[in-house]
Amino acid sequence: MIEASLQTGQLLTLIIMAVALGMDAFSLGIGIGLKGIRLLDIVKLSVIIGLFHIIMPLLGIFTGQYVSTLLGGVATVAAGGLLLLLGGHMIYSSLRGEDVPSFNHRSVFGLTVFALSVSIDSFSVGISLGMFAADVLLTVLLFGFIGGLMSIMGLLLGRKVSKGLGEYGEALGGIILLTFGILFIL
Template identity: 70%
Template sequence: MVDAGMHAGQLLTLMIIALALGMDAFSLGVGIGLKGIRLFDIIKLSAVIAIFHTIMPLMGIFTGKYVSTLLGSVATTAAGALLLLLGGHMIYSSLRGDAVGSIDYNSSWGMLLFALGVSIDSFSVGISLGMFEADMLLTVLMFGIAGGAMSVFGLLLGSRVSASLGGYGEACGGVILFTFGLLFLF
């Protein structure tokens, strides 16, 4: 019974983190979508983002497990600090209002750079989750699905709304990660 409660808690935590990380793909997708994008390009770009949102946390989890064995009891503090820094950076980036105009999402390199840019935070969170020994398969699947789905929603919404919504999505994701970082530290 306790194990089921812990698994449900882990599932809820991973869902919230996956959505928070997907907010980055969503907000940048809104920016790309504002320029106009074809449905085929939405599917292609979102698939690449989903793949990166799966690979990056997987690499992070392996790194986190290794770091966890080295750090021992310091792992929880390091993971919490990492989430605080990541969340703070996302909030700061959203307040600065950086534009995504320099990446041509139609080119292969542009698509890879875009996917890497929105997935790099998944690597950092994967390190933290590796330190806590989170369920690896569940984590990478949830991150991949959330990243791909949120990018689809952002790209579709971006073609229909104003540019001001994009920064709020990234800020919301940053606040969620920052909050989890505080919870891990205290």
């Protein structure tokens, strides 16, 4: 009885952590969706984000306790910096119109930058989880599934809203990313 309640408590804790980590993917998804995105790109980006939400905590878990104290804050600041750059570029691109090439979320580089920016905090969480007796497979699969699912929800929501906003959608998406980047750094 006590063992079952401990397992339920651990599962609930992991779900809450996965949702908290997935909120970055959700907010980024809204920002990118506001720019306008095809359904195929939504699937690709969400799968990549889900994979990064599996790989990054795994890397963190295997990195160990020593690195935890060194990289905990650095990972969050790096993610904030990436979001600041992406958001600033989206705002600049929307204000300048067609003159400025937009950041391409369809390219391998663009997919990697977006996925890394929302999953880098999973690395530091993985380091912390490596110090505890958490079920590694369950943890990373849960993080990946929920991260991918939340990015799909954000991308679809942003896409739907962008149809009503027209050309201002990209600027609003940039403002959202810029805001989250500032919050990460502070």
